[in-house]
Amino acid sequence: MDAEVTIVTFEDIFQYEAGKKGRYTDEYRDLSARIILDKQDMAKLGAKDGQKLRVQNDIGSVVVAAKASEDDPHPALAFMINSPWSSQLVRDDICDPSIPGFKGIAAKVSPTEESITQLSELLQRMRA
């Protein structure tokens, strides 16, 4: 089962702190490589916290961990912390000026058994 979502990125102080300790630390990866989904979307995907999900669109694709939102219901709206993982999905040929780049990423989310995308892999993609 897939879910179509709009992803809004945001800043998180704990992830910032982890990044200062080191970009390649497990802590930075665990805080960055995750998507916060509405509980209804989590149920639709059959996902629980920590479930690996492939998030993809025509720009890129990453495997991240699911986290259930504790916010009021927001079906089809997801959140990711600003990071190299979310940046993989951000378009820079802005088509819809009302919801551009970082704050309105259209993507498809689907469960996967693949591993969380590593930062070194993201760097390789940029250099390829």
Place this chain on the structure above:
Amino acid sequence: MIMTVCTCTGCSLLCEDIEVDIEKGTISHAKNLCRKGWAHFQALFKERTKPTIDGEAVTLEAAINKAAEILANSKKSLLYGWSSTSIEAQAAGIDLGKKLGATLDDTSSFCEGTLIELVMAGKIPTCTLDDVRNYADTSVFWGADPSNSHPRHLSRFSYYPRGEKRQKSYEEERSCVVVDVRKSATATLCPNYYYRLPPGADGQFIESIMAALDGKIPKFGDKKRMIELGTLLRKTEYGVIFPGLGMVLSLQEKMDLLQKLVARLNEITAFKVVPMVEHFNTRGFNQLLLDQTGFINSVSFQDGAPVHDPEQSVIAAARSCDAALVIGSDPLSALPFGTARALAQKPLIAIDPHRSLTTDAAKVVIPSAMCGLEAGGTAIRMDGVKITFDPVMKSDLPSDEQILVMIKEAI
């Protein structure tokens, strides 16, 4: 224990009341640092870069000479970053850009630049954060979450402190409004005035506020709550809107809606705008470039005279340049994939105290002293106030300014 009073360059609040005792390579005591600031100071001892060319260790002099060679051979270079370094380094960078005929840009070109430009041009009324502390009774955080981005904003300036005319503070005299697409940490602090928007609905929300201010029925949002917000804004004596990236990216070319709202509010009472600029010296770069060229970002000196257009923004210039120098930024972590990929495939020079994705992809890495902690200088706070800072510890590494001057001299 000898506590040194210093300035934190962890964000654009540039807190000047930090006290630290640094001995034997650790911070033994610290006062007034927020979590973000603490992480910033701790970074003194973590992931420091060394001079490299193609990943191989070299002398600092060799790295600087290689950088000069790459830039000298470039026909169209991009000098990008600037938001996290001193005004002195920015000035040296602009000098270098003029010599090279390069393009210069910073994050503001795809973040808050449109708003910063309006504020700097005096088209939107603004004030200092000290005015906020002394006079403001209503603060509106719009598409901004200072609890995560500028952690001491509420405690030093906007919500909790006693001010000259706000002796009763948040308990009785200050209100905090949060407008956001998600219940942020800041929103949980002021649940009575948290307004949740769908992505991209900021323009409709502004129109709804305008209707409520004019005694009309708002067409967007919960009518009762919109009227409550209109009443709060009407009763405000001195209000400040703090727009974050969420609002700016949503409004984009429709920034005139914010101008109209602020103009309407100022017909009723006093309302100011202070952009929630993220990095500690974005406004320094914008001001310096404006003073020298008439533009705040995205400027090319290729033909001598400064040219400003979308082709000079990092989004376009990353693709069209044939070499790039990055300083005070980690674009490979923060920029959209296509732009980051374009940069990663160019001969890249990274001047950075710390390892990052950008330094890992760079052909040349030049380590620098950490600006604000190991190197002094000046910067412009998010509200336009110039702050001077001294280093808190000695470093054998050159400052960003010194490195840029050395590169220029070597060309």
